[in-house]
Amino acid sequence: MGEVRSEADEDTILPEARRIGVCVGKGRSKGLGALKWAIENGFIPAEAHVYLLHVRPPVRLIPNPLGGKVPIEHVSSETVKKYKEDRLMKTMKRFDEYAQLCMRHTITYDVCYSENDSVHQELLNQISKLMITDLLLEKPSQSFISRVVGSESISSYLSKNAPSFCKVVIIRNNRLYSTNDSGSSSSGPSMSSPAGSMKSVSMASDSSTRNANIVEVLDVSEFAIPHDIEITSQRSFTESSTLEVLSSRNSLQEIEYAQADLKPDFQRAHQGVVPSSGFEFSLLQHQVTERNLSHCWSQGGEAPEKFQMAEEMVETAMRKVAEYQRQRDAALCEAKTASYRAFCYQKELEELTAVAQLAFKDREILDKKLHEEISVHNATKKELETTRRTLRAFVRKAEIAVKECQIEKSRCEEVSLDLKEHIKELERKLQLRKVGELAEEMCSEGLASEASGSREVQNVWWECSFEEIQKATENFSEKNKLGYGTYGQVYKGTLRQTTVAVKVLAQEGILDHAEFQKKIKLMTCLHHPHLVMLLGACLDKGCLIYEYMNNGSLEQRLYNEGVTTPLPWFTRFRICLEVARALLFLHSYPQPIVHKNLKLSNVLLDHQFVSKLTDTRMVEVMPSNSTSGAAAAEETQLTGKMAYVDPDYQRTAVWTCDADVYSLGVLMLQLLTKRSPLGIAALMEKVLDSEQLDKVLDKSAGKWPLREARAVASLGLRCMNSRPEDRPTLSNDVLPVLESVQKASGILLQTFIPHE
Numbered sequence: 085m086g087e088v089r090s091e092a093d094e095d096t097i098l099p100e101a102r103r104i105g106v107c108v109g110k111g112r113s114k115g116l117g118a119l120k121w122a123i124e125n126g127f128i129p130a131e132a133h134v135y136l137l138h139v140r141p142p143v144r145l146i147p148n149p150l151g152g153k154v155p156i157e158h159v160s161s162e163t164v165k166k167y168k169e170d171r172l173m174k175t176m177k178r179f180d181e182y183a184q185l186c187m188r189h190t191i192t193y194d195v196c197y198s199e200n201d202s203v204h205q206e207l208l209n210q211i212s213k214l215m216i217t218d219l220l221l222e223k224p225s226q227s228f229i230s231r232v233v234g235s236e237s238i239s240s241y242l243s244k245n246a247p248s249f250c251k252v253v254i255i256r257n258n259r260l261y262s263t264n265d266s267g268s269s270s271s272g273p274s275m276s277s278p279a280g281s282m283k284s285v286s287m288a289s290d291s292s293t294r295n296a297n298i299v300e301v302l303d304v305s306e307f308a309i310p311h312d313i314e315i316t317s318q319r320s321f322t323e324s325s326t327l328e329v330l331s332s333r334n335s336l337q338e339i340e341y342a343q344a345d346l347k348p349d350f351q352r353a354h355q356g357v358v359p360s361s362g363f364e365f366s367l368l369q370h371q372v373t374e375r376n377l378s379h380c381w382s383q384g385g386e387a388p389e390k391f392q393m394a395e396e397m398v399e400t401a402m403r404k405v406a407e408y409q410r411q412r413d414a415a416l417c418e419a420k421t422a423s424y425r426a427f428c429y430q431k432e433l434e435e436l437t438a439v440a441q442l443a444f445k446d447r448e449i450l451d452k453k454l455h456e457e458i459s460v461h462n463a464t465k466k467e468l469e470t471t472r473r474t475l476r477a478f479v480r481k482a483e484i485a486v487k488e489c490q491i492e493k494s495r496c497e498e499v500s501l502d503l504k505e506h507i508k509e510l511e512r513k514l515q516l517r518k519v520g521e522l523a524e525e526m527c528s529e530g531l532a533s534e535a536s537g538s539r540e541v542q543n544v545w546w547e548c549s550f551e552e553i554q555k556a557t558e559n560f561s562e563k564n565k566l567g568y569g570t571y572g573q574v575y576k577g578t579l580r581q582t583t584v585a586v587k588v589l590a591q592e593g594i595l596d597h598a599e600f601q602k603k604i605k606l607m608t609c610l611h612h613p614h615l616v617m618l619l620g621a622c623l624d625k626g627c628l629i630y631e632y633m634n635n636g637s638l639e640q641r642l643y644n645e646g647v648t649t650p651l652p653w654f655t656r657f658r659i660c661l662e663v664a665r666a667l668l669f670l671h672s673y674p675q676p677i678v679h680k681n682l683k684l685s686n687v688l689l690d691h692q693f694v695s696k697l698t699d700t701r702m703v704e705v706m707p708s709n710s711t712s713g714a715a716a717a718e719e720t721q722l723t724g725k726m727a728y729v730d731p732d733y734q735r736t737a738v739w740t741c742d743a744d745v746y747s748l749g750v751l752m753l754q755l756l757t758k759r760s761p762l763g764i765a766a767l768m769e770k771v772l773d774s775e776q777l778d779k780v781l782d783k784s785a786g787k788w789p790l791r792e793a794r795a796v797a798s799l800g801l802r803c804m805n806s807r808p809e810d811r812p813t814l815s816n817d818v819l820p821v822l823e824s825v826q827k828a829s830g831i832l833l834q835t836f837i838p839h840e
């Protein structure tokens with residue numbers, strides 16, 4: 085039940101049971117009345133099968149937004165498909181009532197829908213293919229206008245052309261209107277009969293009679309309209325109506341509309357004639373007109389006037405109908421236009437919605453990308469910040485490095501200048517030394533006394549005038565004062581393009597001129613890397629001119645904390661060695677020279693912290709009892725000095741080289757401990773015995789190597805033995821120990837340059 089049949093379902097065998105076709109139209113005569121009549125009148129036996137036949141012309145035109153219609157070739161396939169689907173849906177809905185009716189009466193049925201330009205021909209084909217034995221058609225009420233138009237209906241066409249096995253039964257107004265198997269035509273209400281008496285309705289078998297039964301009634305139902313009219317009609321009554329189509333409405337439709345609109349007026353005009361029952365208006369109109377005319381004609385002379393009057397009435401009515409029709413067309417047109425616009429808006433809305441959805445998706449993607457970009461951007465920003473920080477740090481470091489470089493450069497320049505000066509100084513010293521060595525040779529050969537006045541020795545040292553000395557020291561200005569000692573004040577000065585230290589001796593202590601000159605000459609003969617060189621003298625005023633020692637005395641270095649940088653332990657070791665070497669040099673003369681005044685303040689340091697002994701032979705120049713007032717006043721200082729003096733000298737009053745060794749011992753212990761010379765020996769003995777040397781070592785010198793420190797301390801103690809014979813010799817004992825200590829101190833002893 086309920087399946088849609090196609091051409092493939094063709095049945096080629098003649099049916100045993102009856103196959104009843106029901107033509108399903110649209111509009112006023114749908115065919116439902118025919119089916120109802122057949123059911124009510126027992127026309128459909130239990131074994132019969134019903135075929136609901138419906139044919140429509142195929143779609144060729146599709147409404148466009150301007151209210152016209154366009155050929156489907158000019159429209160997208162998608163739109164055509166959609167339109168066809170809509171159309172099929174609507175078409176299928178037409179079968180609903182038929183299906184319900186069949187189901188209510190347990191009748192099996194099939195829906196047979198096809199499209200064809202010729203509805204007549206297609207129905208005929210379906211009849212043949214499906215072997216339809218009975219074809220039910222519903223005919224709309226006959227209209228007066230229908231007769232005027234004179235077009236052949238489907239019912240009349242099928243009645244004439246149906247195959248011989250098919251009986252065409254036409255129902256009208258719920259009554260049998262005609263069949264094609266009766267010998268006589270039956271039309272109008274009088275022909276209605278129940279199915280049971282249907283056989284008694286005889287129809288002429290020849291075609292002329294059959295035709296006569298149906299031709300007189302024009303059918304305007306949709307399936308009865310020929311193809312060209314069918315399309316127009318469809319446009320008029322379905323969703324595809326347009327302004328264009330409406331304006332080209334054919335006369336037949338106008339007549340139909342006119343017929344519908346005329347009905348009330350006509351009823352009013354013929355109140356007494358038109359029955360109030362449900363006859364179709366057009367049929368009644370026709371009958372009334374017929375009757376009127378025959379009545380008029382039977383009344384004689386009034387007939388033409390009445391006929392004239394009737395015609396005028398009809399014309400008036402027709403004009404009204406036309407007017408109504410125009411208004412209705414206009415309204416319909418507007419409605420259709422509005423409907424189509426709504427349709428367009430709907431479409432537009434759908435498209436916009438789709439676009440909006442796409443845009444929304446795009447936005448989501450873009451949002452996602454944006455988030456990713458932002459996170460990448462943030463990461464890059466962080467990296468950039470880190471790089472920037474690193475770069476800033478590098479720039480800072482580079483700036484510091486540049487500054488350091490500049491400082492180093494200026495230092496280098498200073499050092500270079502110093503070096504140049506130093507080289508000059510060295511060259512000058514070398515020259516002086518050569519001369520000195522010559523003089524020394526002369527001295528050592530015992531010619532000193534005789535040759536002291538010789539030209540060669542005289543030329544070795546600078547014999548300066550007092551004016552020169554004044555000028556060199558800026559008239560002994562306070563700012564140039566380096567210090568004072570036992571024998572007088574010491575000033576810094578520049579003499580003969582050389583920086584010098586000028587010692588101004590106390591006048592009262594100076595020997596007579598000749599003796600002083602002799603001693604000076606002997607002193608200038610002494611040249612050693614670790615002896616401060618006596619460059620010259622001002623004999624008149626008793627001024628001694630020494631090479632200038634940039635870093636002052638050992639005493640200043642050791643005790644002026646905060647003013648000068650403390651000497652490191654390895655420098656102290658080296659100084660011990662250097663002083664020992666200087667003493668050995670003095671003691672190595674054929675007539676050994678005893679320094680007699682070795683102490684911290686008489687060991688001076690040059691710009692490279694090389695130590696040199698000063699005041700050598702000063703004791704010979706200045707008598708021991710003649711000291712400067714200032715120095716003599718310093719009792720404490722004197723007491724300190726006494727600590728350096730060999731106890732054996734105090735006992736014997738004879739200076740020996742051992743006295744210098746004793747002083748060297750004191751100096752060594754002072755360098756280790758930075759303590760006063762008084763009582764230093766006892767202290768050292770104690771700490772060495774208790775192995776607590778580290779407790780007395782000067783911490784400002786750094787971390788002492790204890791083994792070496794202990795060796796030096798032991799050596800110092802031995803040097804301080806009260807018995808000279810128990811003291812170590814410089815060459816055999818002191819120097820080897822100090823050299824091994826120096827060696828052990830390693831490369832630091834060689835390279836260390838303390839910074840001020």
Ligand SMILES: Nc1ncnc2c1ncn2[C@@H]1O[C@H](COP(=O)(O)OP(=O)(O)OP(=O)(O)O)[C@@H](O)[C@H]1O
Pocket residue numbers: 566567568569570571572573574585587616630631632633634636637640681685686688698699
């Ligand atoms: N050649 C020199 N170069 C630089 N400074 C020197 C030089 N000679 C002496 N001085 C400085 O002058 C100061 C005084 O030295 P001076 O030799 O006159 O006395 P002293 O050695 O301290 O004691 P004394 O006279 O008892 O030996 C020293 O401490 C030293 O700082």
